[in-house]
Amino acid sequence: MSYPNNTPPYNYGAPPPSSTQPPYSYGQPPPPGPYSQPPYSSDPTKPPKDSYQGGGYPTPQPGYPSAPYPPQGSSPYGSPFASLVPSAFPPGTDPNLVSSFQMADRDGSGFIDDKELQTALSSYNQSFSLRTVHLLMYHFTNTNTRKIGPKEYTSVFYSLQNWRSIFDRFDRDRSGKIDASELREALLSLGFSVSPIVLDLLVSKFDKSGGKNRAIEYDNFIECCLTVKGLTEKFKEKDTSYTGSASFTYEAFMLTVLPFLIA
Template sequence: MSDPDLLSQKTLSTTQDDALAMDDISSGDESPSIGKRTYGEIKREPDMSYALAAASRPYVAPHEIQKWFHSMAEKEDGKMTAKELQQAFEIFQGRYFSDSSCKFVVRLFDLDQNGGLDIREFELLYYYIKQWVTAFNAYDKDHTGALDEKELNFALKHMDIHFSPEFIRYLIKRQNPNATKMTLDQYIVTCIQIQRYTDEFKQRDTEYTGHINVRYEDFLEMIMRCV
């Protein structure tokens, strides 16, 4: 992937056909392409190589990105903080993103690790936000602004990740035991975390058995690398 807007056609550039296909899932007819139990293959993390390579090129941000960035990054250092990103989501997307979700996203996209997003880093995030929102809206078939168990299960299967109904339920309820649906910010963070943990697991499960044996310290290292 050489450019952030050239994302996976399979997962991030979701079409209306994906939403319509949920009728087949609910009726018990799964597509053969998602019937095989596999690990996640679709990357939802930014392509770091693109951002690093872009740093050496003359840069002018598109107008819409400049509008987002300059209206929120009020400090003289030209960085967007997690709090400012949270405000931007509410103003430009009409969506509430939690403090923890915004801090997580900023930490992930802050490539130079200086505590905030410059306009280059924000552009990379911006493209992913648009794709995530498009995908989320397609999976949110009943237009409630959140994914229920069936919708979340369908979304993850299109990432080639197949979880049991019990684990799908756990993902929705892990932050709120009374929750029955997953919001957009939770969906984004969950997808990123699943991919990170899956990548760590795959490195140790070279035969794709679905089982690994790890020493205690290896387990801790695996967890800490993903946090």
Template sequence: MANYGQPPYGQPGYGAPPGQPGQWGAPQVDPQVQAWFMAVDADRSGRISALELQQALVNGNWSHFNPETCRLMIAMFDKDQTGQIELPEFQALWSYIQQWKGVFERFDGNRTGSIEAHELGQALTGMGYNFSPQFHQMCITKFDFHGRRSMNLDQFIQCCVMVKSLTDMFSARDTQRAGRITVSYEDFMTMAVMTKI
């Protein structure tokens, strides 16, 4: 029986973060999150775009999050598919970012603001995924946009979302839980396009 990494519900990267809109009704809006939302909403539209989000989020080295990570996070929480998020969606996104930041900081053993392949491996293993050191290195290579052989927080989020998305697609097709699937060419391409990372 295959194990795809199934830690308890609510752990970052596995399903919706606790309090996501629509899960148990709309959560109370935290006043600090509301103030942050208003600061990020540069055009005062009542919605936040990926570009506005990018301008507001920084890594440990003060670099802004990359545009693709911001687009990906907006898409995850954009329930009405407008390409922007409103305050309740932003609160859920904020919770998500804080959870991922906690995981990232826990495995950034040398406190450099980035994680290397062995630290990524520890984080993925801690989340219930079992991959080879070669896979960890491949992920670092794919998401390391600056050639430093490490990942910032935004790259870590993007990598983990990719792992989760592909795992979910694989798991849905592995009905016998054998750890193997047979896919058609179009099904494979669909998985690749749906992941779009």
């Protein structure tokens, strides 16, 4: 199949950008930068400067930050560690699901932590590494506190059921793995359209064999879905005029991507 060379941004189903807001243009060399003394260490083989003279974040104060951090709510971006609001199971929830949560919530706090969630899911034949569990928790709470309540537990459970059935549908030979082509279809069926290059990168990252199999097992499929879904949703939040381009400050960029990088 011929592949269009310069298709405008893979805009995940967005309407074409309006003519007054052309999509961010690629392929142009950056203008000559005004950085006469960039604060970055540009040559990794050179030792760093002993004293940092750059601007940017306020100069460190002696003793800071051994003093308590400022209240996190003071950030204009909201806290990445915001507490979770207590919740209840939606009416009509399967009683087995309720009791599995209650068994996991040993101290009866109404919340379960990462290890308790891992255990609860494994009783449903859903075995995940703690990293995947952390990604799941982040996805359904939008905070990094690593606690979930009944409402989020229900969402986690039904999403996993759904993703499991999608995985099984595309794992036609029941090998326990799906290849790049099947991953692409699976992501499409979840509403995510990724380019062949992104697809390649996803397979290379989530293939446990380090690229030999060019295929993804179920647990890594879940990580992959959570990553694509999460990053796309975060991007969409910033792409307020739906042009296929989004602007980030440095701070927002870091707070957006870091939760997905290491779980």
